[in-house]
Amino acid sequence: MTLSLAVGRPTLADHVLPRGLVTDVSLVLGGAALTGLLAQVAIPLWPVPITGQTLAVLLVGSTLGASRGVLAMLAYALLGVAGVPWFSDAGHGLGVMLSSTGGYIAGFILAAALTGWLAQRQWDRKFxxxxxxxxxxxxxxxxxxxxxxxxxxGADLGQTLAWGLWPFIPGGIIKALIAAAIIPVAWQGVRELDAAKRDNR
Known part of the structure; x- marks a missing residue:
């Protein structure tokens, strides 16, 4: 039996790379690094900037599955707190997690869990x-x-939505559609490679 961080049904990553502890750790750290990289793609707003992080979360959750996706987002948060400068605007430290943006970073963990769980039920294969x-x-x-x-x-509901939701809706929809375009195409490529391998046997 192969030791793995992955739990449950296979995902896109499992069709490209065999499950195994070293592979899984690499994928988890790679997912955290991708999130940190896209965090630097930012439109500065106060108190919450618009960033590319959510796109990374969606891609990581769907390709790695729920367990590894959650671990990747935990690694992103914990390593950022520990000092890796990959929060938005190269921020780091516990202060970021306790600030107005900390809840969004915590939300990444649940988002990766949900998208990974749905991907493991093949919800990521058609647009x-x-x-x-x-x-x-x-x-x-x-x-x-x-x-x-x-x-x-300490904002009221109206101000909270004005600061933390309304400006993010257009970008959120665009990022979700980008991910929805990328992942099914990747699955199609995997299926074609599998078919070519079978034909060559």
């Missing part, structure tokens, strides 16, 4: 189902991020 999956994953981020923002800033 429409993938779009639903990724829009749902994006929504989960706000379910955690908005209450956190309200508590940290």
């Amino acid at each position: 429409l189902q993938a779009a639903v999956t990724f829009l749902a994953g994006s929504g989960v981020v706000f379910l955690v991020g908005l209450p956190w923002l309200a508590v940290v800033t």
